Amino acid sequence: MTTDTTTKDTAPGAPAPGTTVLDARGVTMRFGGLTAVNGVDLTVNSGEIVGLIGPNGAGKTTFFNCLTGLYIPTEGEVRFKGKVLPAKSFKVTAAGIARTFQNIRLFANMTVLENVLVGRHTRTKEGFWSAVLRGPGFHKAEAHSRERAMELLEFVGLAAKADHLARNLPYGEQRKLEIARALASEPGLLLLDEPTAGMNPQETRATEELVFAIRDKGIAVLVIEHDMRFIFNLCDRVAVLVQGEKLIEGDSATVQGDERVVAAYLGEPLENDPGAAEAAEVEAAEAAQASETARADDTTTDTAAGKENDR
Numbered sequence: 001m002t003t004d005t006t007t008k009d010t011a012p013g014a015p016a017p018g019t020t021v022l023d024a025r026g027v028t029m030r031f032g033g034l035t036a037v038n039g040v041d042l043t044v045n046s047g048e049i050v051g052l053i054g055p056n057g058a059g060k061t062t063f064f065n066c067l068t069g070l071y072i073p074t075e076g077e078v079r080f081k082g083k084v085l086p087a088k089s090f091k092v093t094a095a096g097i098a099r100t101f102q103n104i105r106l107f108a109n110m111t112v113l114e115n116v117l118v119g120r121h122t123r124t125k126e127g128f129w130s131a132v133l134r135g136p137g138f139h140k141a142e143a144h145s146r147e148r149a150m151e152l153l154e155f156v157g158l159a160a161k162a163d164h165l166a167r168n169l170p171y172g173e174q175r176k177l178e179i180a181r182a183l184a185s186e187p188g189l190l191l192l193d194e195p196t197a198g199m200n201p202q203e204t205r206a207t208e209e210l211v212f213a214i215r216d217k218g219i220a221v222l223v224i225e226h227d228m229r230f231i232f233n234l235c236d237r238v239a240v241l242v243q244g245e246k247l248i249e250g251d252s253a254t255v256q257g258d259e260r261v262v263a264a265y266l267g268e269p270l271e272n273d274p275g276a277a278e279a280a281e282v283e284a285a286e287a288a289q290a291s292e293t294a295r296a297d298d299t300t301t302d303t304a305a306g307k308e309n310d311r
């Protein structure tokens with residue numbers, strides 16, 4: 001896996017850095033009376049890693065589902081490389097947007113390699129009859145797909161486990177396999193939904209490096225995550241959703257320093273702050289103690305100085 005985050009090993013055909021790849025405008029999703037996403041605008045440019053954060057139930061996954069054709073937004077429009085996205089998830093994948101899911105969705109009884117091969121189906125030109133007749137075209141396409149799938153397994157660090165059953169992989173490796181499978185559709189934009197959920201700090205750090213390496217291959221990334229350290233280390237831009245609406249968007253420093261973001265995560269300070277009286281009492285006692293000590297020190301110094309003068 002490439003871990004160098006500075007060298008750009010950009011894929012041929014990738015758009016120039018800074019070109020808008022995803023352009024979501026006024027995306028609204030209502031479920032009956034509940035507005036889960038409300039008028040959200042978001043762009044992702046090529047060469048960028050953009051974070052989407054917000055408290056539980058803020059509408060992040062619903063917004064992802066609107067970007068990937070799982071939901072048809074009640075209002076708004078999503079464009080990918082300038083074209084309005086089709087309203088079917090397999091067509092969205094074919095257009096160039098791939099995703100992983102919050103809850104891992106692998107074929108547990110298939111091998112690691114087979115799981116990646118499944119991810120290639122939108123890129124395989126060979127049709128039904130070619131598969132049935134197993135002619136030379138089919139064998140050539142299959143060999144190419146296997147080669148590409150092995151490259152991707154190498155890239156995420158799972159090549160040695162290509163023949164293992166997916167269900168036997170440890171949790172962190174299953175998440176990597178999901179990413180390899182998503183990459184198999186050769187996307188221009190990768191959406192990651194909580195890629196480090198349930199990971200230990202080492203696995204999280206490795207995922208961070210993997211995402212940088214994906215970006216360096218010319219694939220733009222939009223990532224949902226609750227791990228703030230991961231998000232602020234990784235992302236060029238971060239958008240914050242609260243109750244379905246975009247509260248703020250900016251670089252990590254701007255978002256981290258925004259009082260509204262802190263309030264959205266930690267809650268507003270309570271009017272009659274419980275414990276405030278006790279805290280003030282402790283502070284006053286500590287201050288009194290400090291001045292008492294200072295006075296005692298002064299007396300000791302004076303006495304010592306007096307004795308000196310007495311000599």
Ligand SMILES: Nc1ncnc2c1ncn2[C@@H]1O[C@H](COP(=O)(O)OP(=O)(O)OP(=O)(O)O)[C@@H](O)[C@H]1O
Nearest residue numbers: 031034035036054055056057058059060061062063
């Ligand atoms: N299919 C659905 N039908 C009805 N309500 C839904 C549906 N999907 C999501 N919701 C509601 O929409 C709101 C936003 O949910 P969503 O899962 O998008 O939030 P989230 O920000 O991804 O939360 P989390 O961080 O917990 O995953 C919630 O109130 C949720 O209950």
